[in-house]
Amino acid sequence: SGLFAAKNIETLQHATCDVSRLLTMGYAVNSSLKLVCDRFSLTNRQRLAVMRSACSDEQLSGRRDREVQFYELDARPLVIDGYNVLITIEAVLSGGFIFIGRDGCWRDLASVHGSYRRVEETVAAVEIVGRCLTKAGVTDIRWLFDSPVSNSGKLKTLIAEIAEKNNWHWDIHLLTNPDSEMITGDRLVATADSVVLDKCKQWINLAAGIIQYEKLNANIIDLSGNPTA
Structure with missing residues (x-):
């Protein structure tokens, strides 16, 4: 799928990092996703990949x-x-x-x-x-x-x-x-x-x-x- 072609991976990595950072700061999942994924113009399936891959520092540690x-x-x-x-x-x-x-x-x-x-x-x-x-x-x-x-x-x-x-x-x-x-x-x-x-x-x-x-x-x-x- 072109959505997950090599040229798009770096963008998805950036988006996952940014969403994780917002979650760590205490922002809600949906608003964090919308803010970041809109900025990167991600499709619904790309957003789903980012949503499932991101987590806050506290979640990561636990x-x-x-x-x-x-x-x-x-x-x-x-x-x-x-x-x-x-x-x-x-x-x-x-x-x-x-x-x-x-x-x-x-x-x-x-x-x-x-x-x-x-x-x-x-x-x-x-x-x-x-x-x-x-x-x-x-x-x-x-x-x-x-x-x-x-x-x-x-x-x-x-x-x-x-x-x-x-x-x-x-x-x-x-x-x-x-x-x-x-x-x-x-x-x-x-x-x-x-x-x-x-x-x-x-x-x-x-x-x-x-x-x-x-x-x-x-x-x-x-x-x-x-x-x-």
């Missing part, structure tokens, strides 16, 4: 303090933010762009607005997650999906079938508000959702770990630091 690295997984009980992780791996497999945010999280631009549609890459994405976690020695895994999202029931059934076939003993649950359990629970949380990252006890950048350890071919755009030029 997230870093609570982050567990992939190599530290070590058979810890894990709760997976189902749509968040699965859709990112699906995006990689379908050739979508993955953005490294200021907090180091790897995120896609897809979003679930009330409905989820199984795609060609869904089964492969679930199997990749399962294989990678098995190799890492993680067996106590709880998947959470938003029950208000249509087709969540079908996805739960599909994942349960894949797990049974591979002898993975997973707990898969549909909840009205998965964020609440991830924030208040004691399990290590696998998500890149900013709201959860700022409030949960500990989290892991699972999608990034899987992409790297499984050597998946990803279209990565790094918006994590200062502009390259």
Whole structure:
């Protein structure tokens, strides 16, 4: 996509830095985005990339303090933010762009607005997650999906079938508000959702770990630091 061609990356890096600076100064997310993105004349998809990649200094510090690295997984009980992780791996497999945010999280631009549609890459994405976690020695895994999202029931059934076939003993649950359990629970949380990252006890950048350890071919755009030029 021309929106994320090499010639535009520096602009997106500048925009992410500027939005992060405004957030650090206490400005609201929407007004910060509008001010900066209007100045750079960014499209809606470019704005979304900047919004998902930016964070304040306080958010950055808190997230870093609570982050567990992939190599530290070590058979810890894990709760997976189902749509968040699965859709990112699906995006990689379908050739979508993955953005490294200021907090180091790897995120896609897809979003679930009330409905989820199984795609060609869904089964492969679930199997990749399962294989990678098995190799890492993680067996106590709880998947959470938003029950208000249509087709969540079908996805739960599909994942349960894949797990049974591979002898993975997973707990898969549909909840009205998965964020609440991830924030208040004691399990290590696998998500890149900013709201959860700022409030949960500990989290892991699972999608990034899987992409790297499984050597998946990803279209990565790094918006994590200062502009390259």
